[in-house]
Amino acid sequence: MSLFEKVINVYTKQTSMLLEGLWQHICIAGISILIASLICIPLGIFLTRHKKLGGIVIGIVSVIYTIPSLAMFGLLLPILGIGSKPAIVAITMYAMLPILRNVYTGILGVDATLIDAGKGMGMTNMQILVSVELPMALPVIMAGLRTATTMAIATTTISAFIGAGGLGQVIYRGVNLLRDEYTVAGAIPTAILALLVDRLLLLAEKTISKRTFRGGSRNGQKQ
Amino acid sequence: MIRIENLCKSYGDNQVLKDVNLHINKGELVSLIGPSGCGKTTLLRCINRLNDITEGRIFIDDKDSDSVNPVHLRRGIGYVIQQIGLFPHMTIRKNINIVPKLIGMEMNQAYTDRINELMHLVSLDPDIFLNRYPAQLSGGQQQRIGVIRSLAANPPILLMDEPFSALDPISREQLQDELLNIQSTMKKTIVFVTHDMDEAIKMSDRIAFMYQGKIQQLAPPQEMLENPANDFIRGFIGEERRSKNLGAAATITVGDIAKNHDNLIPGDTHISELFGSPLLEQNQSLVVTDKNHNLLGMVSSDEVKNCKDGKIKIQQLVSKVPHLEYDLNIQMANSRMNELNMPEMPVVDGTRALGSVSYKTILQAVVR
Ligand SMILES: Nc1ncnc2c1ncn2[C@@H]1O[C@H](COP(=O)(O)OP(=O)(O)OP(=O)(O)O)[C@@H](O)[C@H]1O
Ligand SMILES: [Mg+2]
Numbered sequence: 001m002s003l004f005e006k007v008i009n010v011y012t013k014q015t016s017m018l019l020e021g022l023w024q025h026i027c028i029a030g031i032s033i034l035i036a037s038l039i040c041i042p043l044g045i046f047l048t049r050h051k052k053l054g055g056i057v058i059g060i061v062s063v064i065y066t067i068p069s070l071a072m073f074g075l076l077l078p079i080l081g082i083g084s085k086p087a088i089v090a091i092t093m094y095a096m097l098p099i100l101r102n103v104y105t106g107i108l109g110v111d112a113t114l115i116d117a118g119k120g121m122g123m124t125n126m127q128i129l130v131s132v133e134l135p136m137a138l139p140v141i142m143a144g145l146r147t148a149t150t151m152a153i154a155t156t157t158i159s160a161f162i163g164a165g166g167l168g169q170v171i172y173r174g175v176n177l178l179r180d181e182y183t184v185a186g187a188i189p190t191a192i193l194a195l196l197v198d199r200l201l202l203l204a205e206k207t208i209s210k211r212t213f214r215g216g217s218r219n220g221q222k223q
Numbered sequence: 224m225i226r227i228e229n230l231c232k233s234y235g236d237n238q239v240l241k242d243v244n245l246h247i248n249k250g251e252l253v254s255l256i257g258p259s260g261c262g263k264t265t266l267l268r269c270i271n272r273l274n275d276i277t278e279g280r281i282f283i284d285d286k287d288s289d290s291v292n293p294v295h296l297r298r299g300i301g302y303v304i305q306q307i308g309l310f311p312h313m314t315i316r317k318n319i320n321i322v323p324k325l326i327g328m329e330m331n332q333a334y335t336d337r338i339n340e341l342m343h344l345v346s347l348d349p350d351i352f353l354n355r356y357p358a359q360l361s362g363g364q365q366q367r368i369g370v371i372r373s374l375a376a377n378p379p380i381l382l383m384d385e386p387f388s389a390l391d392p393i394s395r396e397q398l399q400d401e402l403l404n405i406q407s408t409m410k411k412t413i414v415f416v417t418h419d420m421d422e423a424i425k426m427s428d429r430i431a432f433m434y435q436g437k438i439q440q441l442a443p444p445q446e447m448l449e450n451p452a453n454d455f456i457r458g459f460i461g462e463e464r465r466s467k468n469l470g471a472a473a474t475i476t477v478g479d480i481a482k483n484h485d486n487l488i489p490g491d492t493h494i495s496e497l498f499g500s501p502l503l504e505q506n507q508s509l510v511v512t513d514k515n516h517n518l519l520g521m522v523s524s525d526e527v528k529n530c531k532d533g534k535i536k537i538q539q540l541v542s543k544v545p546h547l548e549y550d551l552n553i554q555m556a557n558s559r560m561n562e563l564n565m566p567e568m569p570v571v572d573g574t575r576a577l578g579s580v581s582y583k584t585i586l587q588a589v590v591r
Binding site: 113116118120121124132135136 | 268271273294295297298299302306307308309311321322326372
């Protein structure tokens, strides 16, 4: 049997294992991004109002981002054990930087004239945030989310190493048992998933960006 | 309406406004003029409290603006920001509707009609432009929308920071006229920042000349032209403009002006016949005559409007006032009006009434 036939074999005979891996993969990455967004979007907004703190917090989050994933898992294992829990915690921590940084810089990058105009018309700070700053910063925030999501999907693959499950597990099985067909069978959907999600988010980002700066770039398109 | 007392404003060590005092009456248009960086924008932004005040006080409608919630204060003051500042992610319609929505104004037919009318006044077809985005408009068109946006909620006070700077001379002229029209019919109080002396002369009831953070001279345009308070102002105005304007003032007669403002009304006209006439709508004064076109006197639009009984003839409302001879030049007329403290006077040829002149019509004639 050629490798190609063997791979097809894995797909037809072990469909449920692969589907389960795919689902776990999506869950781990998805939950991590969700948690990271829930923390970082409000935090990012808060920090734009307290810029001195902003530099410090983003500094700390950047340091976390530079910890290699294997080292991170090693640090978390004694505390959280193995499984998907430490994986979600680790990926959430990695996802914080791109999201937080882009919320922060996105909002601070909004043309000060517009905020001024809003204030001058008698908008409250909340109204300015909701109807001026966030919509104007949305393309940048979306770009951060996209970076974070792509990263999360990739890191989830590695987290199979600590027993988190997902498509990475299929790949590891191939590596451990020296059965290339498993490695390939796991790698293909991982790549497709990463590409697909990236494309989708890119599309969303472009649509939003176009909507924000409709009809041209005359007004404050600085990104 | 707006009372600025001993206002000082500093950025760090840099004192930008130094002891500014300025009282602006209701319905008055005061221009702030002066070289770049003299503090015009800063002063304007102190009025709606976009800038904190370092020292001094500002009263709006006799209320210390410091004691009012700034958000509420700003909703009652139209503001045209120097950089235009339309929101790029909103249509023109949404941009215009911002303040009316904030104050919970009813978006009824009357409102829509008014916005459409404003759009027509600035020569932008509402059917086309209201649904566009700011980036799809030229700079001048955006600026006109900025002006409409400040008028949408119909605020009694307007702060306008070089609102016509991006316009070509023709649309500029046209918008100046429209703004004057809006101001006189709706009795708006306007603080108008400009770089352009001709614009200030044409638009203002009074001009505040600013230099290095101080108001150097506060005077009606004609007076500033005649007697610039110092050499800097004299230089800023320029000899050419001074002599042109003053020269014009010496050659134009009040008769010339009165002829162009047809506000003669026969004395036996019933009040009811006047309702809805353009003269009343523009708040013009009426010059009342008898059958032989002789002057009987003047009646203000408000007097007519306040008169409940439509059957009264207008001659019954007339008050007798001093008049000007048609061949008087407008410079003389101006000082005579100052003397008598009358902002508007009838003009006659012998006993025959020709019309009237006011500070405003005189100025418009001078600038033209
Ligand atoms: N936020 C700020 N911080 C520090 N200095 C400021 C600030 N805003 C304005 N200034 C300074 O205050 C002075 C007055 O500025 P302002 O904007 O009021 O001038 P202006 O008369 O409106 O000028 P222009 O005609 O160019 O618009 C300038 O010297 C300017 O540098
Ligand atoms: Mg300015």
